[in-house]
Amino acid sequence: MPNLETDYMGLKLRNPIIVGSSGLTKSVGKIVACEKAGAAAVVLKSLFEEAITMENYDWESATLSHSEAYEYLKAEINLQYGSHEYCEMIREVKKTVSIPVIASINCISANWWPEYARKIEMAGADALELNVFPMVSDLKTDSSSSEQQYIKILKSVKEVISIPVAMKISMYITSLPNLASELCRSGLNGLVLFNRFIEPDIDIDTLKIRTTFPITKDDNINHTLRWTSLLSGRIPCPISATGSIHSADSVIKLMLAGASTVQLASVLYTQGFKKIGEIINKIVVWLDEHQFKSLSQARGLLNFSLTESPDLYLRSQYLENIRRTE
Ligand SMILES: Cc1cc2nc3c(=O)[nH]c(=O)nc-3n(C[C@H](O)[C@H](O)[C@H](O)COP(=O)(O)O)c2cc1C
Numbered sequence: 001m002p003n004l005e006t007d008y009m010g011l012k013l014r015n016p017i018i019v020g021s022s023g024l025t026k027s028v029g030k031i032v033a034c035e036k037a038g039a040a041a042v043v044l045k046s047l048f049e050e051a052i053t054m055e056n057y058d059w060e061s062a063t064l065s066h067s068e069a070y071e072y073l074k075a076e077i078n079l080q081y082g083s084h085e086y087c088e089m090i091r092e093v094k095k096t097v098s099i100p101v102i103a104s105i106n107c108i109s110a111n112w113w114p115e116y117a118r119k120i121e122m123a124g125a126d127a128l129e130l131n132v133f134p135m136v137s138d139l140k141t142d143s144s145s146s147e148q149q150y151i152k153i154l155k156s157v158k159e160v161i162s163i164p165v166a167m168k169i170s171m172y173i174t175s176l177p178n179l180a181s182e183l184c185r186s187g188l189n190g191l192v193l194f195n196r197f198i199e200p201d202i203d204i205d206t207l208k209i210r211t212t213f214p215i216t217k218d219d220n221i222n223h224t225l226r227w228t229s230l231l232s233g234r235i236p237c238p239i240s241a242t243g244s245i246h247s248a249d250s251v252i253k254l255m256l257a258g259a260s261t262v263q264l265a266s267v268l269y270t271q272g273f274k275k276i277g278e279i280i281n282k283i284v285v286w287l288d289e290h291q292f293k294s295l296s297q298a299r300g301l302l303n304f305s306l307t308e309s310p311d312l313y314l315r316s317q318y319l320e321n322i323r324r325t326e
Pocket of ligand 1: 020021022023045046104131168194195196214215216242243244245263264265266267
């Protein structure tokens with residue numbers, strides 16, 4: 001049987017499958033079910049700043065300055081823990097399961113990130129994922145200052161805790177390689193590609209804007225695959241891929257591209273936790289068929305780290321594909 005063990009931010013995982021931050025990881029009972037089903041780790045449902053400050057929260061100005069985030073938060077907030085309950089849950093979960101427990105926080109105001117990070121570390125989380133959710137909508141902020149926010153948040157958290165810190169970032173970034181390497185220089189331990197946003201839509205009958213945060217239905221990993229293969233082996237921190245991963249094939253492709261772990265949510269909502277075992281079994285069969293003794297032998301085989309000029313390679317692939325379709 002090939003060895004599936006995976007190192008993610010210094011955490012020793014029995015395989016690369018993590019249950020992503022979602023309602024699937026919001027209670028001790030559900031996390032026990034994740035472990036039983038074979039998940040190697042869980043990322044807890046995010047602790048949102050608004051859940052703590054809810055009583056005094058100025059929803060009106062939040063709507064104005066974070067209109068995209070607002071709908072998502074409004075739907076989620078009422079179901080959330082405050083920081084006290086969140087830390088209590090971490091303590092309880094750590095007593096109950098043996099897989100690593102990665103906490104997750106999502107803040108708006110810069111000062112809250114370190115405050116929560118410290119509480120979470122003290123509660124016993126094995127690592128922390130920062131769910132950074134910037135959607136620049138004003139006309140003044142330039143790309144550089146927007147990206148500096150990520151660095152600022154990371155530094156403020158790294159200063160106060162010593163558990164590993166991952167960051168789940170947006171796919172809408174002008175120069176992702178530069179930001180990723182700056183984050184690594186600032187002490188990032190794991191890069192999660194990518195955060196999901198609510199999707200805007202318009203109801204043409206009511207003439208209203210509506211937003212959705214859909215459960216994904218199929219594999220759609222191309223964007224994550226591109227950035228995983230472009231970054232893996234070229235930045236020093238491990239990559240965790242997430243978003244529309246629904247099959248063992250997608251997990252294998254992301255591993256070949258260099259991902260250390262994958263984070264699943266929608267496929268587990270639609271097919272249940274048993275899907276974890278199915279994916280693991282298929283990975284084992286694939287490794288055997290290709291005579292790999294361990295997953296780490298296959299990891300990163302098809303990334304770009306040995307390609308001298310990824311730009312030139314991508315350009316030639318582009319031209320080749322255009323030529324073929326003519
Ligand atoms: C219902 C639901 C709730 C989610 N809540 C959070 C959250 O609180 N924090 C977070 O970082 N990601 C959250 N996510 C995103 C997932 O952690 C994960 O990155 C993403 O959903 C993976 O894509 P998939 O759903 O296609 O598997 C949520 C996803 C879903 C489906």
